[in-house]
Amino acid sequence: MILGVVLMGLIALGAIASIVVPLWRTPTQPGVLPAESNLAVWRQEREEILREASNGALSESERELALAELSERAAGEIKTDRAHPRLARRPSRVLAILLGGGLVVFAVVLYAKLGHFDALSGAPLVAAQGAGEEPRANDPRIIAMVDSLTKKLETHPDDLEGWSMLGRSQMVLMHYQEAAQAYAKAVSLAPPDAQLLADYADALAMAQGRRLEGKPADLVMRAVELDPTNLKALELAGTVALSKGDTAVALSYWTKLRQLLPADSDDAREVDAALSNLRARLAQAQTAPGASAAKSPGAPVGTSGAQKSAPRSGAASESVAGQIDVLPALAGKVALNDTVFIFARALPNAPGASKMPLAVLRFAARELPKSFELGDAQAMVPDQKISGQSALVVQARISKSGSAQPASGDLESPPMTVKPGNRGLAIVISQVVP
Secondary structure: OHHHHHHHHHHHHHHHHHHHHHHHOOOOOOOOOHHHHOHHHHHHHHHHHHHHHHOOOOOHHHHHHHHHHHHHHHHHHHHHHHHOHHHHOOOOHHHHHHHHHHHHHHHHHHHHHHOOHHHHHOOOHHHHHOOOOOOOOOOHHHHHHHHHHHHHHHHOOOOHHHHHHHHHHHHHOOOHHHHHHHHHHHHHHOOOOHHHHHHHHHHHHHHOOOOOOOHHHHHHHHHHHHOOOOHHHHHHHHHHHHHOOOHHHHHHHHHHHHHHOOOOOHHHHHHHHHHHHHHHHHHHHHHOOOOOOOOOOOOOOOOOHHHHHOOOOOHHHHEEEEEEEEOHHHHHHOOOOOEEEEEEEEOOOOOOOOOOOOEEEEEEHHHOOEEEEEEHHHEOEOOEOHHHOOOEEEEEEEEOOOOOOOOOOOEEOOOEEEOOOOOOEEEEEOEEOO
8 A cells, every 4th residue: 555655646746846846946037038939930931832833823913912011010010919828927836836735635636526536555445335236237437428319319319329238238237127228229210120129128138037048048049030140149140049949059159169269369368168068968868768759859950850750862962162362353342351151052942941041150351262161060050951852042242241141232143043962163253232
């Protein structure tokens, strides 16, 4: 604590000295009037006028008028400076004393009001907030901002960004019911947006006791359909599956989530731990006495024993592969940090077909042209895979926003229908999304 006080004192003295010392010292030279310091500027302006006149940019009358205006302005400034000689007087030591003392008092009062003296003794600030409570939950600045934003939205109810911000702020304050109401308003104003739906589902689940059943689960699945690569939607989808006892489905969603996370991130390590737990749970369920392939606790919904034991035509039928590139005429529209998505979907008339892709591959546009393979390893749901289809629709898109949802200005390839096992696909990004 003593060391902290000493350091604070030294910093405060340095700050005060930087202001007071220049005021205390007696100048060794008389003050310089602004008009005298502007002399070089006036000369430069005069030379510029003469130069333009010599180049023909100004006529003779224009040159004379410009010089006259410059002379009149300079004379006016000189007259003003002479009428206020106080500009050249030396600084007041009384003012220095008043400023120095005032700064000390102001600093002490301000810190007593906003600071934490307990921090000088090393006491953790979180302890003062109460066990398990987030330090920001009672932040008066956030509360004031939320109140101000709420009043603003009363007069501007169509402010989409305002409602989204209010939802995020209410979540910070742990006002989950209010957050859900704000997100509901934002969702009603916005075009379909995966992130907004996932945020709404999260707030609604917290408001109903951390339970995702019902509407939150529906919102999560809508978000995954809109953007199969949205991190929050994938995380919540895995949680929804786990709450239903669908361990294999949860494993699939979180495996996809793990593929999208930076390898060395804290989030990736947390997901790795969750995946290890899920795999152990599945292995235990499959080896339990009486467990069957058709009705194990981790078996995906809708998967029968006959389907599991059906013969497969080999690893080649589990994927499609080929080369992807951009049409040279559109190459200039592609930025290195744009995101490339390759989607494989079931045929629209296929049994159980949905808008959700069977598999998705994602990488940076800087990797183009690129050889790719898209297969069951990238499946979104375990019981809906490329290997279970007679034919697929494959399409690629370059997203400017990083979202899998198409937007105006994105680039894409025409959809192509292929059979699983095709290894010679040639995808060309050749059109702009209107």
